Amino acid sequence: MSDETASEETASEESIGVLFVRRDLRLANNPILHHLSVDIPGVIKYTPTHLLVVYVLPPDQVETSGLLKAGEASPYPPALSENSHAWRTGLHRVRFLAESVWDMKESLEEFGMGLIIRVGSFPEVLESINSHYSRLKYGPQVSEVYIAKGYSVDELREEREVFATCTYLGIRYVSFDDRKPLVNLKDTPMSLMDNVPDEFSAFESQVDPLIDGGGASLQEPTWLPPFPNHVPIPPQSGPFEIPNTLVGLIQKLVDPVRLDFSFFNGLDLNGAMPLTRCVGGETRAVAQLRYVIKQGIATRFHESNDLEDSQECLRLAGYLSFGCITARQIHEELLKLENGTEPDYEETDGYNEGVTPGTKALRAELLRRDFLLVSSKKHGPDLYDINGSGPGRNTNIVWKSPNPAKARPDQQPSTLYIDGVMVQFQVGATGYGLVDAIMRQLIFTGHVGTRSHKLIVNFLAKFAGIDWQMGAEWVASLSYDHDTSLQWYTWQHYAGIGPDLSGREAVVSPVHEAFELDPNGSFVRKWMPELRRLTRLSNLFQVGTTSSELLLRFGLPGHVMVTNPVSSDTLNL
Template sequence: MSEERIVIYLVRRDLRVADNHILHLLSRHNINDECSYTHLLPVYVLDPDQVETSGLLKNGERSPYPRALSENSGVWKCGLHRVKFLAEAIWDMKERLEELDNGLIIRVGRFYDILESIYKHYSSDKGGPQISSVWMARGHTPEQISEQQEVYTACYNFGIDYVKFRDREPFVDLRDAPLQSVGEVPDVLSDFQRLMEPVIDDARDSIEAPLSLPPFPDHVPLPPQRGPYEIPDTLPELISRLQGPVRLDFSYFYGLDFRGVIAESTCIGGETHGTRRLKHIVKQGAVSRFDTLNDLEESDECLKLTPYLSLGCITARQIHEELLNLENGYVPEYAETQGWEGGENPGTRAVRLWLLGRDFLLLGSRKYRNTLFDLEGSGEGRDPEIEWKSPDPEEACPEQEPCTLHIEGALVQFQVGATGYGLIDAIMRQLLFTGYIGAQSFMLIANFLAKFAGIDWRIGAEWVASLCLDHNNPIQWFRWQQYAGIGPDLNGRDTVISPVHTAFELDPNGTFVRKWMPELRSLTRLSNLFQVATTSPELLLRLGLFANVMVTNPVPSDTLDLGVYASWTVSQVSPDAAGH
């Protein structure tokens, strides 16, 4: 029997080398010491339940798994933009590990099947290295818990040690907080921030990237991909094949002039680009202006760090420490930057409160668990009496108005940005074309679909989840419930945000709406731009908009008569700011 022993590191939402507790521990063990391994095999599993993997099938093969579609709406769970960002993040970690003379293998399948295949591969050669243990960071979402159960079962069946480590996703570790358990997490964001802000200074330090790791076991054949799949050798091919099955139908936009609108995305997945982005926005002074940020547009002033946080390419602790580098003058390259050596300022404090906002949502999701996915809501805001409008005849109330067919059409209009409300439509097109929207935009579209139109909010949540680069299940579903008025925080539960009045506030010149709505650029009056149906018939006819669905069939409000009043504008509602 060989004395070579392999520890498998299952990488999930910890796609980074720095501030990685597992890699830190592995780097500290000398292989000559008495430890349970001599080699390290990092593995990333593309779970076909979460990511559509049919594009990785060999020619002529059929997938043994059902398509990765959402439960309520049937859209892809991981859509066009997200899957590209994910592939880039995986590949970046692979290259970072290779710089440390290690590596990473990508495999398609369910966790149990992948571990079984790897175990059998090595155990078939008694004279070669054997699997000794499986390490992974603990997750708390339903999907992660299910994966962990599969891993535990596989390890138990094959006689392998199974080790779970505390995740490093939160900004402030719960062990350092004045809380005994997640059950004590307040339901109101401001209460949570007041409780946690005093302990920020005690936040645990991030961990430097390791200088070395146990060797990669490529001195013997690596475990092959099981079944009808094949893993590409290059990142461009991996992206192309993962995006193939989930490509979007843009036929609705044929003939519209989007030239100069859709630039190359600045969000490229991976720790390398996430770290570069963090340093860039600090050096540009954006963090010192964060408290005054209007994140409507995809400008360089927006932090755009949440996609990297969501996949664990960077951590909240690293952001906090980069702020300290600016505030305390630790890094000379920031010497000309606003806020240099000035201590915490309103902008950098706002960044830390935003990070605490993410902790609030993460811990709150652990508190309420699966109820975050319930149509009726969670916590004290749960309301089984609301009759949500549905496109499904089996779920819709018999007296539903408009009918299910009309709601189905309204949802398509929502998805392509043709509701008749200029700001909402511009935001939805920004999401569709770039995979990015800011925190204020997220709040607006969620409130619009759920409170303004009264439509089943889960369908909107799944559409946004499919496209949005920064999707993180516990955070985003928690936010959808809150903006739908059925979340644990009762503050603002009856709030309906006027899409028209808010457009005047956030886009006072109509620049953002005109950018993403080329068919409306000739409308000079902002009132027409923000609500197309208010335009005179003569002008609509002259501009070729008379028969446009935004005029003939705008998404109806379930609550507001916009011709008389508007309930709220966005400045009267505080977003949780988790989407920057």
């Protein structure tokens, strides 16, 4: 526990602790639930008699108009991104979010507990809850609020708002360090953000020796303070109502943010869509972790091709982003494979063989996530700055923009033209097969791999020279595993303007990358049915190199990928 702030004690014999959950949607390795469930010898602590777990849907981040009562109007503006006006939480992520919250709700109900979902800002929700209990003259009163510390600008702002509201209302505020990272930096020089290096290699060399000394993850609680359903539960305030089923919640959250798929009418995507998709929640996260280890996917991680979206993918990023599982839990499960202590993994490659190249690479990826989390906290709002942050900040780059208010008066091509290019990028019609296939995969599945992400950032920012914020907001909207703490740093880095100067590497050829990542063209053909009959890889990866005779034969001469492929000022293909 850290930076605990106390105020007046409630005079009621019964008390309610309000736990705000955000990106810590799990029972296991949850420091707040652990604190409430155990007695530590020699430590005096105050535990409320009842616990109200609350998930807040902030209207500035999640579009909540689908939750309005019939005939009501929303008091909030649409939850759109600042530059691209894409939904801040789009189709795939809002579904994954709803599933993750509901899974925690059901897990808590097995304890006789519960979880409520409320629309509003954190101060609005807290004030509404406190006001509700204050009107119960002889009932329990809110005595404290618990929250796990976050990393992103939005999370830190929410914490300040909750603290200020608690101070105003006379409620005790208790915050905990979340156990999301693989390595605890609290007792290292990097507990001070200024000491966090800007290069991942330097960070990795310092923290890699700390992995084994990070302490065991916390077990799922066996007891928690009861749910306060012996008195009326605080209702949803304002014009909103919360569905009482997961299906209903998903429908209400998804309806306002549905995509227009008319561009893809008539395209045969049979065989492209995965047979299964990632379902949110701690229950699925634990099952997926055991699956990828048992099937040897973790052992082969160093050889993985992140273009895949099948069950052979690791697919743990979404669970890590929402805190359905933690890096430390993944590390401990890998130890069971490496040390041969889990009989269920006995037939898996690498069983009882110690650290393998695959498990080593997987831990390096977890450390990279740690690095991005603390870097996000270090650089804060600068990660949203179009000019970049840290040592890589560059005010001399002039980005092409579709927004007349941001573009230079003499911008060429025009803002209207760049707007059209952005649409091509979004729907996967740039003329470069691998870039387009990646964007199609993102639209239909919400998935984009690490190397795929690097390619599309490099393509938009360095190859095409277009405002990288436009792409960042679009990908953030659609990615089910988007984590603000990670993704904005990543976009600046691959655009060459981030804190780590290694991101300034030269522009990458989308055609060269295609030959390396998709050597037989199977991924592009899967997602680009218009191009499946092109036999030459050079044509498949750059449609404009196809002869006019073949274009005519396959009905492509008028396609925008042929008539207006995205051009580059930095690379001549």
